[in-house]
Amino acid sequence: xxxxxxxxxxxxxxxxxxxxxxxxxxxxxxxxxxxxxxxxxxxxxxxxxxxxxxxxxxxxxxxxxxxxxxxxxxxxxxxxxxxxxxxxxxxxxxxxxxxxxxxxxxxxxxxxxxxxxxxxxxxxxxxxxxxxxxxxxxxxxxxxxxxxxxxxxxxxxxxxxxxxxxxxxxxxxxxxxxxxxxxxxxxxxxxxxxxxxxxxxxxxxxxxxxxxxxxxxxxxxxxxxxxxxxxxxxxxxxxxxxxxxxxxxxxxxxxxxxxxxx
Amino acid sequence: xxxxxxxxxxxxxxxxxxxxxxxxxxxxxxxxxxxxxxxxxxxxxxxxxxxxxxxxxxxxxxxxxxxxxxxxxxxxxxxxxxxxxxxxxxxxxxxxxxxxxxxxxxxxxxxxxxxxxxxxxxxxxxxxxxxxxxxxxxxxxxxxxxxxxxxxxxxxxxxxxxxxxxxxxxxxxxxxxxxxxxxxxxxxxxxxxxxxxxxxxxxxxxxxxxxxxxxxxxxxxxxxxxxxxxxxxxxxxxxxxxxxxxxxxxxxxxxxxxxxxxxxxxx
Ligand code: HEM
Numbered sequence: 001x002x003x004x005x006x007x008x009x010x011x012x013x014x015x016x017x018x019x020x021x022x023x024x025x026x027x028x029x030x031x032x033x034x035x036x037x038x039x040x041x042x043x044x045x046x047x048x049x050x051x052x053x054x055x056x057x058x059x060x061x062x063x064x065x066x067x068x069x070x071x072x073x074x075x076x077x078x079x080x081x082x083x084x085x086x087x088x089x090x091x092x093x094x095x096x097x098x099x100x101x102x103x104x105x106x107x108x109x110x111x112x113x114x115x116x117x118x119x120x121x122x123x124x125x126x127x128x129x130x131x132x133x134x135x136x137x138x139x140x141x142x143x144x145x146x147x148x149x150x151x152x153x154x155x156x157x158x159x160x161x162x163x164x165x166x167x168x169x170x171x172x173x174x175x176x177x178x179x180x181x182x183x184x185x186x187x188x189x190x191x192x193x194x195x196x197x198x199x200x201x202x203x204x205x206x207x208x209x210x211x212x213x214x215x216x217x218x219x220x221x222x223x224x225x226x227x228x229x230x231x232x233x234x235x236x237x238x239x240x241x242x243x244x245x246x247x248x249x250x251x252x253x254x255x256x257x258x259x260x261x262x
Numbered sequence: 263x264x265x266x267x268x269x270x271x272x273x274x275x276x277x278x279x280x281x282x283x284x285x286x287x288x289x290x291x292x293x294x295x296x297x298x299x300x301x302x303x304x305x306x307x308x309x310x311x312x313x314x315x316x317x318x319x320x321x322x323x324x325x326x327x328x329x330x331x332x333x334x335x336x337x338x339x340x341x342x343x344x345x346x347x348x349x350x351x352x353x354x355x356x357x358x359x360x361x362x363x364x365x366x367x368x369x370x371x372x373x374x375x376x377x378x379x380x381x382x383x384x385x386x387x388x389x390x391x392x393x394x395x396x397x398x399x400x401x402x403x404x405x406x407x408x409x410x411x412x413x414x415x416x417x418x419x420x421x422x423x424x425x426x427x428x429x430x431x432x433x434x435x436x437x438x439x440x441x442x443x444x445x446x447x448x449x450x451x452x453x454x455x456x457x458x459x460x461x462x463x464x465x466x467x468x469x470x471x472x473x474x475x476x477x478x479x480x481x482x483x484x485x486x487x488x489x490x491x492x493x494x495x496x497x498x499x500x501x502x503x504x505x506x507x508x509x510x511x512x513x514x515x516x517x518x519x520x521x522x523x524x525x526x527x528x529x
Pocket of ligand 1: 045046047110112126131134137140215218222
């Protein structure tokens with residue numbers, strides 16, 4: 001029997017996708033990402049990682065908008081923050097989301113880490129991803145520290161002076177760290193520019209790259225199943241009866257339908 | 263079978279199990295992820311709204327709602343009648359500085375404990391190498407983790423609710439003069455001190471011990487002269503900020519006061 005030619009709609013949708021796939025292989029990559037198998041018994045606790053990612057994306061977007069209006073200069077920084085908050089259309093929303101998003105991001109990182117710890121998901125072969133996670137945690141906290149100075153109000157200013165001094169008490173590295181953070185021997189006008197560059201370029205760039213690596217490893221190694229999974233890894237178990245749950249949404253790749261169990 | 267082979271085999275059978283019984287990421291896991299992400303964004307927007315509509319344009323206390331002010335006063339390197347306070351997720355470190363007493367162990371709180379925690383955190387997967395993942399069968403790891411979480415929670419709470427002394431009152435200054443037998447010429451210095459230094463230093467029970475700052479009630483008994491105290495204020499030892507931007511005569515007045523402070527019964 002001859003195959004029916006694909007409908008016009010299908011051809012319109014598929015043509016650009018095929019065009020890109022032929023030249024980059026990216027569509028295949030996205031398909032792999034979307035349709036890769038995850039353990040059948042993952043649960044809500046497994047969403048904390050992607051929730052953290054969402055919070056980070058909120059920070060990146062609102063931060064980019066703030067950067068368009070903020071002035072990293074000791075004389076005008078405070079006024080530019082006041083203007084963003086009180087005068088700019090929806091400026092308060094962007095700044096408020098950035099400010100509170102930072103706390104949400106940090107809470108979510110801790111919760112996600114707690115989930116990974118509780119599930120023992122840091123064990124073989126995921127040790128490396130745990131280490132990357134700890135680096136992300138440290139960089140995330142450092143983002144909070146550098147961002148705190150930027151409004152250039154009394155709270156941020158004095159907290160930063162003290163935080164830099166505390167770094168200075170470290171043995172051997174102390175004076176070096178102080179110099180690096182201050183942009184000179186003492187807290188001065190350079191310090192604000194330096195914190196700005198760290199806060200909006202260097203540290204987020206590093207976080208971005210590490211998140212990429214983190215997710216690469218998650219996809220490559222697979223998300224671990226809960227430790228109380230009904231099938232302790234390694235034991236042979238008969239296949240579960242076929243289920244048609246997967247057809248419910250109508251979105252599943254046809255070949256996968258029969259094997260799905262939700 | 264060697265342990266290495268054992269865990270390799272366990273991982274291989276995990277992979278196989280996921281292939282056979284797993285569900286595709288889209289739409290199942292992705293559905294949960296999307297719902298959670300929407301909740302996260304909604305919470306962030308809600309916080310931003312509460313913060314903004316419950317505060318006003320005034321800086322500091324006057325403009326503050328339940329989520330705090332929009333900003334405090336503009337930074338002024340010349341004043342320090344201000345409590346240096348980090349954002350809440352550093353409160354546990356902040357409070358740690360009150361527990362460790364100056365001078366021997368302050369370094370433990372500033373550098374020691376955080377470094378040790380970080381090293382332990384990074385090396386966790388290399389310390390705990392058993393294959394067992396069920397929490398109830400990892401009592402040591404789980405109890406240790408819960409203890410760390412509780413203590414960080416308690417320290418964060420305490421750091422957030424500590425009593426802060428915003429300057430000592432005139433009545434308190436009077437008791438300093440009686441108990442410490444201070445000469446009248448120390449009066450101006452005592453007033454500057456009450457305004458700027460009691461944020462971190464205690465003095466005869468006034469002030470709050472922040473950042474591990476030592477009690478200064480008897481600092482004049484340590485044999486240092488006025489010039490030495492001025493030098494200390496200029497430099498800002500350890501976590502203490504430098505007061506080099508303050509006018510010379512203020513620093514000198516404070517130094518006179520410090521030098522005269524020999525502790526109750528002394529002098
Ligand atoms: C910027 C911050 C972070 C982002 C965006 C992020 C994102 C993710 C995502 C999306 C997953 C997939 C599974 C899940 O959601 O649970 C994951 C897994 C994982 N994360 Fe993170 N994460 C972050 C921080 C951390 C931290 C602080 C740690 C621990 C120190 C960590 C350790 C891990 C480990 C070991 C896995 C594998 C878990 C498994 O296979 O069950 N991550 N991460």
